[in-house]
Amino acid sequence: MLKILFGWVVGALLLLQFIQIDIPVPSTPIDKNNEVKVSDEIMGMLKTSCYDCHSYETKIPWYGHVFPFSMEVKSHIKKGREWLNFQEWDKYSDEKKQKIYKGIVQTIDHKMPLPMYLEMHEDAQLTQIQRDEIKNWAQSNIK
Template sequence: MKTLKVFLGWLIAGLLLIQFIQIKVPEPPKAKPGDEIKAPKEIMALLKRSCYDCHSNHTDWPWYSHISPVSLEVKSHVKEGRAWLNFSIWNQYSEEKKQKLYKDIAKSIDWQMPPEDYLWMHDEAKLTPQERQMIKKWALSHVKEDEE
């Protein structure tokens, strides 16, 4: 019993100390209203529901995103997501970058986006196969033939 108390004491102390370790998520890049991606209404609704938390300046930070060690993972996802693609600054990207991103969206929507660990806490972000196909079709419709 004493060993259990010592273990629990160290566990609690570790959880308290880890609160001081934080990942700094840089301020989102400045965006003007015209910088945000433009898409048909149904596509925008899907992107906002399933992608915008990590891939835009409009992150909804849930309560657990401020408690380590979970916060380390959440903030890391957002930091990496915005670095790869930020829908809020879409029109700041070069045409070459947009073409690459359209292709990447079409590929990743089939198998890795949104990530499974995100979906554990965000059931509303799940995409049906039909919704995935809609996003893929929309993205591919913007890929220029000579770019493929």
């Protein structure tokens, strides 16, 4: 009886692997001219700590393809790209950019990168000085 139950559980888990969330992909080749224009220092911080969810340069780790973790990982990426994609920056209206700048100022100190993300990506951890630099960049662009 226990073997049968175990078989059903394993079978169900294998079937669940076919459930995937589609994350947005570029409809045309990425145009680097649309990418956000910032200093090399700020760009380095954004690429290290933000681009996995807020660009098309996502590096999905192995566990990001395994249910149920894939649901969480890909959901965060999908929502992140919908809210902000640094590689689509020049396609945004000035109003949207202002909303993003304000959002960065509000979230960079406490909410971003997500604590759950940082648990698995220690290299994405930002120092307070780095957070302040990103915040100052965003704040300097608010009109």
